[in-house]
Amino acid sequence: MIFRLSDRNMANDDIPDLTLETRQGLPDALRVLLAEYPRIGWERDPGFDGLIRFWLDRHVMFRRILDTLRQGTEALIDKDDSPERYRILVSRYGGMFVNGLHEHHTxxxxxxxxxxxxxxxxxxRGFDILDRDHHAIDADLNAFVAGANAVMMQAEDRDALQNAAGAFRDQLISLERNLNRHLLDEEDLIVPIILKYGTKGLG
Incomplete structure (x- = not known):
């Protein structure tokens, strides 16, 4: 299976001090609602169930898929898994991840x-930052697609497959880091808004 990612218009006006690759979290000015609704109390809030739980479950799913792919890639590199099983893993979870995350962001x-x-x-302003994150993650997804395709095309040559898997592992590590930073900041911004103002008008 060869993966394809739909093109998106890339944003040129980035925010240098808050770029996804370098920031350690949202600035305090954007965390005012998080102070009112800290993570530790989210699940006890009567407004948590429904949209918030579903949305956070999707985030958990994306994290788990990336973790599964990284662990599978490391197992192949260590020769603890067969090329056949590994290609099945990449085919199954790679397409699920790319399509699911792209739809989620859209x-x-x-x-x-x-x-x-x-x-x-x-x-x-936090939503401008999150939107810019989506464009940055698109670049990571393009690298992910290229890496997954490189792995899938190495059907017979084990050395070539090992090299492709090594490059793919590096892409997965970078994507995991950037996506987790984005998801954490997105949760810190959005969950408190919904808990405070409700889901009316969100559909």
Whole structure:
């Protein structure tokens, strides 16, 4: 299976001090609602079930898929798994990850972010940061697709497969780091907004 990722328009106006690759979290000015609704109390809040739980479950799924792919790639590199089983793993989870994450981000960009940004002007700028993250992650996904395809095309040559898997592992590590930073910041921004203002108008 060869993966393809739909093109998205790349943003040129980045925020240097808050780029996905370098930031350690959202600035305090965008965490005002998180102070009111800290993570430790989310699941006890009556507004947690429904949309928030579903949305966070999707984030858990993306993290687990990447972890499964990285562990599988490391097992192949260590020769603890067969090329046949490894290609099945990449084919199954690679397509699921790319398609699922792309769809998830598209829905956020076109539906949720514009509506949520209007609910509290104090944190509205955070949605510009999250949108820029999506463009940065698209670049990681393009590298992921190229790496997955390189692995899938090495059907017979074990040495070539090992080399392709090594490069793919490096891409997975970078993608895991960037995606986790984005998901954590997105959760810290969005969950408190929904807990405070509810889900009306979000569909």
């Amino acid at each position: 829905i956020e960009d076109t539906h949720y972010f514009p509506r949520l940004a209007q609910r509290d002007t104090r944190v509205a």
